[in-house]
Amino acid sequence: MGTTSGGTGRHVRMLVEGLVRRGHQAAVVGPGSVEEAFSFREAGATFAEVPVSDRPHPLNDLRAVLAIRRLTRDADVVHAHGLRAGALASLALRAIRPRTSKRAGAEYQETGRQGIGSQEAGGSTPAGGPSGGKGPGVVVTLHNALTAGGFVGFVYGVLERIVARRADRVLVVSPDLAERMTALGARKVGEAVVPAPPLRPARRTPEEVRDELGAGDRPLVLTIARLAQQKGLDTLLDVAAGPWEGPMPLFAVAGEGPLREELQDRIRGRSLPVLLLGDRDDIPDLLAAASVVVNCSRWEGLPLSLSEALMAGKPVIASGVGGIPWLVGDAGMLVPYGDAEGLRSALRKVLDEPGVARTLSEAATLRGRELPDGDDAVESVLGVYEAARSYG
Incomplete structure (x- = not known):
């Protein structure tokens, strides 16, 4: 994951807690600031600091790609959150594959809102993955869309294409993002289940x-x-x-x-x-x-x-x-x-x-x-992980 102080970090913390409760081993890779903010180690994960900046920087990005490759080589699945982290993980772990048809990611529109935990991003997939080699499955959740244009918008478009062409599974938080990633050639596009934590009672009147x-x-x-x-x-x-x-x-x-x-x-x-x-x-x-x-x-x-x-x-x-x-x-x-x-x-x-x-x-x-809760989110991603794992 990249730098975040809000919803993405809370979501990853929720997934870590649920995965650890179910007996899975979880590791979080990202800037030191996210460990300070969300205490993933406290939730039962290991944590490795790798700077993932908000803006592209060729040398720093190369270092991040190499670090991600080294740190995740023994993982079953790598789940990247956000476009920057998703592009870096995709570059680190997946070779580019031939572009698929626009129909490939249509499952989101057909089934994505019918029920929480539906496995629209799953399905049987031949071994070997998009790269034809072995390694962790790569899942990318896109939590946001860019509303700016100009050079920033151009760079964002390049990162989107990297994720679409390399990730095994792309999870999105809205139908418009699903349509965009499908049009860019993403093979499997699914619904991201991103619940809010339970709301604690008010402490004041x-x-x-x-x-x-x-x-x-x-x-x-x-x-x-x-x-x-x-x-x-x-x-x-x-x-x-x-x-x-x-x-x-x-x-x-x-x-x-x-x-x-x-x-x-x-x-x-x-x-x-x-x-x-x-x-x-x-x-x-x-x-x-x-x-x-x-x-x-x-x-x-x-x-x-x-x-x-x-x-x-x-x-x-x-x-x-x-x-x-x-x-x-x-x-x-x-x-x-x-x-x-x-x-x-x-x-x-x-x-x-x-x-x-x-x-x-x-x-x-x-x-x-x-609305879905944390258990819904974890069960949903476990199904996606199993499909991506067989694909990696």
Whole structure:
């Protein structure tokens, strides 16, 4: 895995715990920062530090490829998380194979959402793998999509092609990613099961949280997001600017990131009712106090923040992008990305009509109970591992 401080690291930790409980040996390879953040050794895995940077660097990437090859030579399966780690693992362990037809990865569209744990990425495969040689099976989970263009977008496209042409199995978090990887020649594309951990109980009352934030009697609109370009927070600021009839909501954003200074300048310059809370370790408390949870992202796969909102029984308003429509189902209101007026209108409806909020809250509670858990995720990847192992 590469550098992460959020959902990918939590997901890998969940897989490690489940695999170790079932008697499997697990090793995590990645930057030292991820061991500091997620304590994989504590979960029962071994850990080897290999820097995997966010940006391509030819010499460092070559070193990483050689280290991955050395550290994983005795593994049955190597499961890489994220495009950078996936490309490096694919380069380390798999030779390029002939491009397959676009039909090859179509199982995702046909079966990928019919049931958690379905083995759409499995199936019998002749021994020898795409390289025709021996070695660990290579599974890559793509947790995200790039929304930037230019040189960064070009590099991203190159890495996608490496993964599509070399990995034995590609798991994705949304149908659009499945279509893209299939079009690039991925032989087997399957659904990634990425659940949120169980939501712990709130430690403070909603009143205590609202007092801390200075919400008073105003509705509290909560967004849980990294302060980054992908999250579409410029749209949230446009929504907060109004106009509003009745009490003006207080918007609170839990998360940190590179756009903090830029966003704070806009908030200050327009006197917007928006609080940037930074990283928080009391998300359940914030959820309990929130009137509604809003997501404005340009793209998301299966955001853990929305899974947590559903498990907390909160009304959800979100961009209808990536994997969000499947995740939310009928438990929330979806709006096109970047549609500030549409988002504001949906927010008014939830805040001004108690019946709407109550209906969405009840639907969220039901949907939260239906979502997959850690056992579902582990059982799903074990089936994929068995298929990739026979393929390696």
